[in-house]
Amino acid sequence: MRKTFRIKKPTEFQIVFNKHRSVANKYFIIYQLDKPEQKHFRLGISVSKKIGKAHDRVWVKRRIRQSMLELKPQIPQEIDVLVIARPAVAKQSQKFIKEQMIHVLKLAHILKVEN
Template sequence: MHRKLRLRKREDFNTVYRYGKSFANSQFVVYWRKRGQKGSFRMGVSASSKLGNAVVRNRLRRMVKEIVRLNASKLLEDTDLILIVRKPALNMAYKEMEGSILHVLRKAGLLKGTKPNFTGRNPSSVQGRRPDKRNDK
């Protein structure tokens, strides 16, 4: 994955976590936020130390980045996204992992031609955060 397409700074990650939206399946969680600047999407991958040692975590990160790189043309531009790897992803083959990542991105509405799937619930409850009271004037 190109250097320009990566989220690298802690500040960028925190902004996406704080102001972004999220969706999940049993293997992955995706947080995303629209950016004001024009350009391609930027992505970061998070794998907790609970998943295994550094070798295991880095292998998972490399696989996720490669899957996203190969499907980059399907992703919406002008977004920052973070993919968090969950423990069930450890036992997945590459093709299963690809299907699971595309599923969570489709569910979030991050693939071109898709809309977020809120499944009848209140979208603010799906985001996993409270609305910002400071902007209500």
């Protein structure tokens, strides 16, 4: 995922936290902020130290980023999304993480549901 699709600055994270709609399941918390002037969605990922050591946290971030990249065509382009991983997601497979991302994105009404 290109850097233009990422939320990196703490001030940008704070804006989404302050003006957000949030949804959660056992594995992820999703914060979303609508930005109609935006040409593509942006993603911010937060993985706490409760997940594990640095290599475990990076592993989880990569899996989340890959899942979002695969779901990109189904995500509206005018939003900022923050994904916060909960400790239960540690040591889970890529397939499981993607399934849980789909679940929580559908709860947040971000993912377009196929009929």
